[in-house]
Amino acid sequence: MFKSIFLKEYTIEYQSQVVDLILHIQQNEYNISITKEDQPDLLDIENFYQRGNGNFWVALREGIVVGTVxxxxxxxxxxxxxxxxxxxxxxGKTFNVSNQLLHHAIGWARDRSIEEIYLGTTPQFVAAHRFYEKNGFVSVDPRELPISFPVMKVDKKFYRYIIQ
Structure with missing residues (x-):
């Protein structure tokens, strides 16, 4: 029987699952030498992301974190x-988690009159590049990023999405 994916705003109860999921993908799937200590935002999600026009969501299946944005x-x-x-x-299409997360975040931003969404990613995430481009993100030169955009040391490719 198909089990649904639920999107939920982050709460502290998901912190260890979020950290484990992200580090596993970064370190084991993409061999990026990044640690939990390199990402202090993961240890203080509420204060780092959940303020102003920011937020953090988890995708859950049977109470287990299977995605984040x-x-x-x-x-x-x-x-x-x-x-x-x-x-x-x-x-992929079976669970459609990436699309659900991305479109939830875009809709949330639209509801708050956000005009643009920027992102940085690593060269290794080729499938992610295709995903973002398919969903309306346009590649931008790093010099086009807002001064306030936080560039991570591993990020070398950047995108912008203009909210209509």
């Missing part, structure tokens, strides 16, 4: 899309 308020009607990760078995 965040919007970080960077001011002037702009946000940064961060921490978009989906557990390997939940990628």
């Amino acid at each position: 965040a919007l970080l308020d960077i001011g002037n009607g702009k946000t940064a899309l961060r921490k978009m990760f989906v557990k390997q078995n939940y990628r």
Whole structure:
């Protein structure tokens, strides 16, 4: 029997699952040398993301975190899309977790009159590049990023989405 995916705003009860999911994907799937200590935002999601026009969501299946996405308020009607990760078995059309998370975040931003969403990603995330482009994100030169956009040291490719 098909089990549904539920999107929910992050609460502290999901912290260890969120950290484990993200680190596993970064370190084991993509061999990126990044640690929990390199990402202090993961240890203080409420204060880092859930303020102003920012938020953080988890995708759950039977109470287990299978995906995450965040919007970080960077001011002037702009946000940064961060921490978009989906557990390997939940990628693709079967569960549609990536689409659900992305469109939930975009809809939430639209409801708050956000004008643009920016994101940075690593060169290794080729499937993610295709996903973002398919969903209306346009590649931008790093010099086009807002001054307030937080560039992570592993990010080398950047995108912008203009909310209609």
